[in-house]
Amino acid sequence: MITGNAPTEPAAPARGCTHPAGCHTGELPVHASATVGARFWLLVEHSGPWAARLEECRLPEEIHILIKRATTLGIRPQLIRRPGHRKPVNGGIHVMVADSAAAEPWMAEGVIAGPDDLDLDSVVAGVVPESCILVKEPVFLVCTHAKRNACCARIGLPLARSLAEILPDRVWETSHVGGDRYAANLVCLPHGLYYGSMSQAAALAAADAYRSGEVILDRFRGRAGIPEPLQAAEHFVRIHTGELSVGGVAVESSRSDGAVTEAFVRGNGARFRVVVEPMTLKTPCGMACAETITTYRLVTLDRLTPVLHATSALI
Structure with missing residues (x-):
């Protein structure tokens, strides 16, 4: 049994931060902070400008209709554009549409004439719409939504452009992805993996790892679409086992008792009972930012299924 705080990768807080030091530099943990309500995705290319909220943007009516339909169905809408390009x-x-909740997450894209040409109901049902074709390569989103948070543009824009120089067809600037205090934010689709407080080098390392089917725990916020305590449970199992494959760790079941969450997690050939609870930390940024953030600490981690040793496997 393991108890107490497990080591975690650091990250930065703070919405709208203007403090010159201590913010977005990796001084606070980012784990278990991926957006919970993002199991399905709709990405719509639009060069901008983008208002603070999608419903306030000056968009063609057809795009507004798509966004409204997606929101109604529980699909997360995002505006995207090529880094450095503002051409209509x-x-x-x-x-592009994606299903991060599927047993085998997938992504598809297409060019449609209007909203009636995209069957969003099929996305929720786990089926590729007829107007789209499957995308084999991963897609990387970097939040650069300046009207939502200045730090997302200040830090995100140069990161998106540098990453696009190496992966020119796979990288997009995007609207708000959740968690401004963790700028620069990187999202890896179709699995919905979130990274925060990213430097250009860290973003490239995370992208390379994802293309190889792995995660990097440094600055890894978690998998979108699952509750934050379960993201924390997966995180601590990865730290304990060293399991880095994207699908190598997953929660099988869980229950909560007040603020405490107990989860049963499979990973690295074993099952674990993991108990986590929330904790509050002060940010280093002072009054310019949120003064605290909520994260999760490890209470206990028990291995339930022993790993067979090579000698016993021969018996």
């Missing part, structure tokens, strides 16, 4: 999109609406 011609010849239809370029869209």
Whole structure:
């Protein structure tokens, strides 16, 4: 049994931070902070400008209809654009859809004439819409939503551009992904993996790892679409086992008793009972930012299924 705080990768807080030091530099943990309500995705290419909220943006009516339909169905809408490009999109609406909740997450894209050409109900049902084709390569989103938070643009823009120089067809600037205090934010699709407080070098390392089917625990916020305590449980099992494959750790079941969450997690050929609870930490940024953040600490971690040794396997 393991008790107490497990080592965690650091990250930065603070919405709207203007403090010159201590923010977005990796001084506070980022684990268990991926956006919970993002199991399905709709990405719509639009060069901008982007208002603080999508419903306030000056968009073609067809895109507003798509965003409203997606929101109603529980699909997370995102506006995207190529790094450094602000040219309007011609010849239809370029869209991408993704299912991060599937046993085998997938992503598809297409160019549609209007909202009626994209069957969003099929996305929720786990089926690729007829107007789209599957995308084999991963997609990387970097939040650069300046009207939502200045730090996202100040830190995110140069990161998106540098990453796009190496992966020119796979990287997009995007609107708010959740967690401004963790700028620069990187999202890896179709699995919905979130990273925060990213430097250019860290973003490239995370992208390379994801293309190889792995995660990097440094600055890893978690998997979107699952509750934050369960993200924490997966995080601590990864730390304990060293399991880095994207699908190598997953929660099988869980229950909560007040603020404490007990989860049963599989990982690295074993099952674990993990108990986590929330904790509050002060930010280093002073009055310019949120004064505290809530994260999760490890209470206990028990291995339930022993790993067979090579000698016993021969018996």
